[in-house]
Amino acid sequence: MKLTGECFCGEIKYEINGRLRDAKSCHCSRCRKAFSSQASAYALVKPSDFKWVCGTELLTSYVGKQGFGLQFCKQCGSTLCGIYQKKVHGVTLGCINEDPELEIGHHIFVGSKASWEVIPENVPQYEEHAPDSVTAYRNLKKR
Numbered sequence: 183m184k185l186t187g188e189c190f191c192g193e194i195k196y197e198i199n200g201r202l203r204d205a206k207s208c209h210c211s212r213c214r215k216a217f218s219s220q221a222s223a224y225a226l227v228k229p230s231d232f233k234w235v236c237g238t239e240l241l242t243s244y245v246g247k248q249g250f251g252l253q254f255c256k257q258c259g260s261t262l263c264g265i266y267q268k269k270v271h272g273v274t275l276g277c278i279n280e281d282p283e284l285e286i287g288h289h290i291f292v293g294s295k296a297s298w299e300v301i302p303e304n305v306p307q308y309e310e311h312a313p314d315s316v317t318a319y320r321n322l323k324k325r
């Protein structure tokens with residue numbers, strides 16, 4: 183499966199040759215700021231499946247204390263992907279052009295969501311981490 187993604191101004195483009203997995207939306211106050219939105223909308227990608235196509239000169243990074251970071255476009259401000267040890271390990275779903283053929287599996291940190299956000303009743307929601315995402319996070323750190 184091939185997917186493409188790009189930022190708002192279209193200068194930065196990427197390709198994914200493979201499948202995305204573990205799509206989730208985190209409603210914590212940090213993700214709200216990082217994604218300038220009510221929550222993150224993010225899925226994991228195998229680093230070897232991900233390739234920048236153009237515009238990397240406009241790409242800039244913010245890496246937090248734990249080594250996880252986000253990369254975004256200097257020109258338009260779109261957040262494109264998440265990095266760990268300089269490798270892309272996930273992408274923001276909003277920048278993908280095609281149907282990624284997956285849905286957000288769970289909503290996490292709903293306990294600290296913004297007061298103005300309304301989450302539909304019929305989606306899996308967790309006050310904090312979802313049990314399986316804790317495992318996914320540990321696996322990522324081991325690599």
Ligand SMILES: [Zn+2]
Binds near residue numbers: 189190191192257259
């Ligand atoms: Zn841009």
Ligand SMILES: [Zn+2]
Binds near residue numbers: 210
């Ligand atoms: Zn979060």
